[in-house]
Amino acid sequence: MAIIIDGKSVADKITEQLKQKLSQLQDKPHLAVIQIGNNAASTIYVNLKKKKAEEIGIKSTVINLDENIEEKELIRIIQELNKDNSIHAILVQLPLPKHINENKIIKTISAQKDVDGFTAQNTGDLLNGIKPKAYPCTPKGVLKLLKEYNIEIQGKHAVIVGRSNIVGKPLAIMLLNEHATVTICHSKTKNLQEITKQADILISAVGKKIIFKDMVKPDSVVIDVGIFKDENGKTTGDVDFENVKDIASYITPVPKGVGPMTIACLMENTIELFKNNKKRV
Numbered sequence: 315m316a317i318i319i320d321g322k323s324v325a326d327k328i329t330e331q332l333k334q335k336l337s338q339l340q341d342k343p344h345l346a347v348i349q350i351g352n353n354a355a356s357t358i359y360v361n362l363k364k365k366k367a368e369e370i371g372i373k374s375t376v377i378n379l380d381e382n383i384e385e386k387e388l389i390r391i392i393q394e395l396n397k398d399n400s401i402h403a404i405l406v407q408l409p410l411p412k413h414i415n416e417n418k419i420i421k422t423i424s425a426q427k428d429v430d431g432f433t434a435q436n437t438g439d440l441l442n443g444i445k446p447k448a449y450p451c452t453p454k455g456v457l458k459l460l461k462e463y464n465i466e467i468q469g470k471h472a473v474i475v476g477r478s479n480i481v482g483k484p485l486a487i488m489l490l491n492e493h494a495t496v497t498i499c500h501s502k503t504k505n506l507q508e509i510t511k512q513a514d515i516l517i518s519a520v521g522k523k524i525i526f527k528d529m530v531k532p533d534s535v536v537i538d539v540g541i542f543k544d545e546n547g548k549t550t551g552d553v554d555f556e557n558v559k560d561i562a563s564y565i566t567p568v569p570k571g572v573g574p575m576t577i578a579c580l581m582e583n584t585i586e587l588f589k590n591n592k593k594r595v
Contacts (some may be wrong), residue, residue, distance in 0.1 A: 348405070381411050388419060396422075405429050406420070447590060485517065518540055
């Protein structure tokens, strides 16, 4: 039976540490969140981020924009936030409406205020082994969980299922920087089961039920980044948790696994950007 990796309790610990840090600061960080349209899932995430920011003592401003906003107008708003010295961190809630180019919008955000760590400068720094202004929140959260539970990464074979710019790709680089041997699998991978069964650390970030008991090596570590509603409306993840927990050594649940860590790391990034921006001013 696997040890359950309790992401919520680790995130709560980080939250308390951040509260302590902020209590010693006279000025407070200010996070600006841009939400375009009324996507229900996006609204839930934005509200969670705002609530957590307020709990810690971070000022947060949510800018709600019409889903039909023109791309050039969105770029203008971001450029204004870039110039505003009272704003220390900027987040554009994804996904964006189809008429807006996601890459162009991310490119517009100043690397100094890029709280998600998605800009070309921050991803380029990460790729080149330079500490970025901010690490992507979910990969950062995954690494923090592994380290909190003293799970060895160096020399281990980590298999990531999913190659998104948000999780799969940056997480692969971060694990390489920790001296793991990394394999990335995706929708075009042949013999997926053959590869996942080789993993000492198996991480799935797809958003559908894809990892089953016969795909997991006994005593491996299983990290489930996926989160979605099943046909019964129940929140679940990529991993068949009930069956996989019988053979894994460690496993994250969904919910209360990686999700709370993503938000905790977002708050940590906000404070780090705030301190860096203060040094620059």
